[in-house]
Amino acid sequence: MNPIRILLADDHTVMRNGLRLLLERQPNLSVVGEASDGRETVRAAESFSPDVVVMDIAMPNLNGIEAARQITAARPETAIVILSMHSDESYVIRALKAGARAYLLKDSAEGDLIAAIRAISEGKSFFSPAISRILVEDYMRQLEQQHAEDTYELLTAREREILQLLAEGKTNKEVASMLNLSVYTIETHRTHILQKLNLHNVPELILYAVRKGIIS
Amino acid sequence: MAVGGFDAIQVLAQIQSRNVQIRQVYLTRNRALEHIRSSLYLSGTVVRDYLLDPEPAGAADELGRLRGLRSEMAAAMDAYGKSLSAAEAQPVRDLRTGLAAYWSVLEPALRWSPQERRELGYGFVQHELLPRRAAVLSLADRIAALNEQELNGGDERLEETFGRFRRRLLIMLAATLSMGLLLAAVAASHILRLERQSAARYQQVMRAQTELKELSARLLKAQEEERRAISRELHDEVGQSLSALLMELGNLAAVAPRNLEPLQRHLESIRRLAESSVQVARNMSLLLRPSMLDDFGLVPALEWQAREVSKRTGMAVSVDAPDISDNLPDDHNTCVYRVVQEALHNCARHAHAHSVRIGVRLTAGRIALSIQDDGQGFDARRVRGLGLVGMEERVQHLGGTFHVRSEPGHGTELQVELPVPGEPAAMLTRENQSVVPT
Numbered sequence: 001m002n003p004i005r006i007l008l009a010d011d012h013t014v015m016r017n018g019l020r021l022l023l024e025r026q027p028n029l030s031v032v033g034e035a036s037d038g039r040e041t042v043r044a045a046e047s048f049s050p051d052v053v054v055m056d057i058a059m060p061n062l063n064g065i066e067a068a069r070q071i072t073a074a075r076p077e078t079a080i081v082i083l084s085m086h087s088d089e090s091y092v093i094r095a096l097k098a099g100a101r102a103y104l105l106k107d108s109a110e111g112d113l114i115a116a117i118r119a120i121s122e123g124k125s126f127f128s129p130a131i132s133r134i135l136v137e138d139y140m141r142q143l144e145q146q147h148a149e150d151t152y153e154l155l156t157a158r159e160r161e162i163l164q165l166l167a168e169g170k171t172n173k174e175v176a177s178m179l180n181l182s183v184y185t186i187e188t189h190r191t192h193i194l195q196k197l198n199l200h201n202v203p204e205l206i207l208y209a210v211r212k213g214i215i216s
Numbered sequence: 217m218a219v220g221g222f223d224a225i226q227v228l229a230q231i232q233s234r235n236v237q238i239r240q241v242y243l244t245r246n247r248a249l250e251h252i253r254s255s256l257y258l259s260g261t262v263v264r265d266y267l268l269d270p271e272p273a274g275a276a277d278e279l280g281r282l283r284g285l286r287s288e289m290a291a292a293m294d295a296y297g298k299s300l301s302a303a304e305a306q307p308v309r310d311l312r313t314g315l316a317a318y319w320s321v322l323e324p325a326l327r328w329s330p331q332e333r334r335e336l337g338y339g340f341v342q343h344e345l346l347p348r349r350a351a352v353l354s355l356a357d358r359i360a361a362l363n364e365q366e367l368n369g370g371d372e373r374l375e376e377t378f379g380r381f382r383r384r385l386l387i388m389l390a391a392t393l394s395m396g397l398l399l400a401a402v403a404a405s406h407i408l409r410l411e412r413q414s415a416a417r418y419q420q421v422m423r424a425q426t427e428l429k430e431l432s433a434r435l436l437k438a439q440e441e442e443r444r445a446i447s448r449e450l451h452d453e454v455g456q457s458l459s460a461l462l463m464e465l466g467n468l469a470a471v472a473p474r475n476l477e478p479l480q481r482h483l484e485s486i487r488r489l490a491e492s493s494v495q496v497a498r499n500m501s502l503l504l505r506p507s508m509l510d511d512f513g514l515v516p517a518l519e520w521q522a523r524e525v526s527k528r529t530g531m532a533v534s535v536d537a538p539d540i541s542d543n544l545p546d547d548h549n550t551c552v553y554r555v556v557q558e559a560l561h562n563c564a565r566h567a568h569a570h571s572v573r574i575g576v577r578l579t580a581g582r583i584a585l586s587i588q589d590d591g592q593g594f595d596a597r598r599v600r601g602l603g604l605v606g607m608e609e610r611v612q613h614l615g616g617t618f619h620v621r622s623e624p625g626h627g628t629e630l631q632v633e634l635p636v637p638g639e640p641a642a643m644l645t646r647e648n649q650s651v652v653p654t
Contacts, residue, residue, distance in 0.1 A: 012456050012457075014457070014460040014464075015456060015459065015463065018460050018463030018464050018466075018467060019463060021463075021464075021467045022463060022467055022470075025467075025470060058452055058507075063511070085451055085452070085455045085456060085459065085494075086507065087498065088502075088506075088508060088516075088520050089523075090512055090516035090519065090520060091508070091511075094512065106455070106456065106459035106462075107458070107462050107490075107491055107495075109459065109462075109463060110465070110467075111466070137527075138523050138527075141523075141526055
């Protein structure tokens with residue numbers, strides 16, 4: 001089995017060195033390059049074609065979110081892990097919208113990074129437990145304050161199943177073949193799910209799933 | 217002026233009384249002279265009758281009449297003689313002497329016997345009595361002329377007094393006028409000076425006020441810059457270094473011998489310390505100035521703030537800010553953010569509100585912010601805490617308007633409008649513009 005090729009992007013040298021040490025202790029993980037700002041990261045992603053980019057948000061020249069957007073646009077197969085100091089959902093949702101599949105807090109990197117890399121290289125999403133907790137707590141409070149009924153209850157069993165698969169990062173086609181349904185049917189389900197949950201796109205759906213604890 | 221007027225009235229009254237007096241004196245004297253003349257004529261006639269009547273039946277009567285006439289003339293003479301001018305004294309004395317001489321010539325003739333009267337009477341009348349009488353009459357005429365002169369002189373004097381009075385009036389008028397003008401000039405210059413002084417003072421006050429405003433704006437800006445710098449430093453440097461430390465701790469723990477239990481315990485304790493330090497740095501950084509404000513703009517920062525306040529206080533805080541551009545000017549972002557922060561602080565601390573609704577709209581080149589709570593409210597006309605003053609000041613620095621609507625028991629609503637430079641004035645927001653409750 002080929003090792004997972006990783007690009008490290010962080011403007012803190014100490015951080016990069018620590019990460020490299022951490023990753024290289026693992027079998028099957030290989031750090032193929034490093035970058036210290038956003039533009040350099042985009043270029044390195046081009047030249048090294050890594051499987052996974054582990055990237056900070058706060059970087060000079062181009063921030064991690066913009067870099068993620070550009071890398072995703074150029075190489076959609078590249079999985080992006082955001083490793084950030086920011087724990088607020090405004091960062092998380094923007095990172096997800098830009099194409100990131102995992103969002104980790106830097107202070108939990110040591111414990112979670114390996115798991116996150118393995119998860120996203122299998123097409124799943126991954127969030128730091130701290131992030132999941134924050135998102136879920138906020139959501140629960142919001143629900144409590146709005147006295148809104150739980151929109152999740154509106155979903156059918158099939159829709160819940162499809163929601164989970166989509167949130168895990170599967171494409172419509174993958175979900176269709178797993179459930180033995182047509183891509184068209186999956187499209188329809190997806191539209192219904194988004195409507196019922198009052199969501200607009202897949203990143204929001206992922207965030208919802210994290211908040212609900214459907215995925216982690 | 218009043219003194220002048222009073223004086224003028226007095227002078228006029230004086231002139232009037234002098235005039236009356238002069239006329240009276242003239243008339244009195246004239247009458248006396250007339251009396252003397254008529255008595256003189258009469259006496260002449262009586263004496264002639266007495267002398268020329270050979271057998272006068274009433275000779276004694278005529279003598280009595282003569283005596284009466286003589287005493288009347290003496291009385292008239294005395295009356296005339298009072299307060300004479302120098303020019304008149306001599307003729308009056310002459311008249312008196314003339315009269316005395318007249319009577320003294322008459323006197324012996326009155327004692328004549330009828331015989332003597334017949335013989336001498338006619339000659340006496342022709343050569344003594346009539347010339348004497350004519351002489352006395354001419355004297356009286358002279359005096360009458362003098363009296364007339366006196367009257368004319370009095371008129372002249374009056375005329376003169378009038379002239380003097382006119383001159384005096386003119387001088388007084390001129391003096392009063394010039395004094396008035398002087399007074400007016402002095403007063404005007406004084407008023408002008410006061411006006412200049414007050415204008416200068418007003419300018420000073422205005423300048424000081426402007427300077428104060430600028431200073432406070434600069435102070436706010438400097439404070440914001442400082443917060444931003446410290447926030448970034450805490451987040452990017454302290455936080456990152458602590459995170460790197462955690463990473464290295466992990467690496468150390470991985471290579472440290474598993475069986476060295478105290479070492480592992482210490483590593484674990486350091487890790488927990490570093491973790492809590494990262495938390496502290498992150499929270500402090502966000503509280504100083506949330507990074508979303510600079511990274512993503514106003515709305516994410518407001519939403520974070522709303523979540524934080526909800527979490528901390530249990531108030532339900534909703535943010536309704538559709539279509540707010542994420543590249544509003546930095547000053548505007550900061551202003552709205554800080555106003556909302558302060559308002560939420562008030563809602564939780566003073567109003568004890570259960571829910572707060574924050575609305576932000578971008579309409580016609582203006583940001584319209586409204587913050588409405590269901591708290592206990594206050595009397596907005598009387599209470600004006602430092603928090604509100606500070607908010608208002610921030611808003612005014614950016615040329616905006618700030619309104620507070622509150623009543624005890626009916627919650628509070630803050631309304632802020634900020635003009636946004638470079639924002640097209642005609643731009644309208646989409647639907648639900650009426651969300652802002654009134």
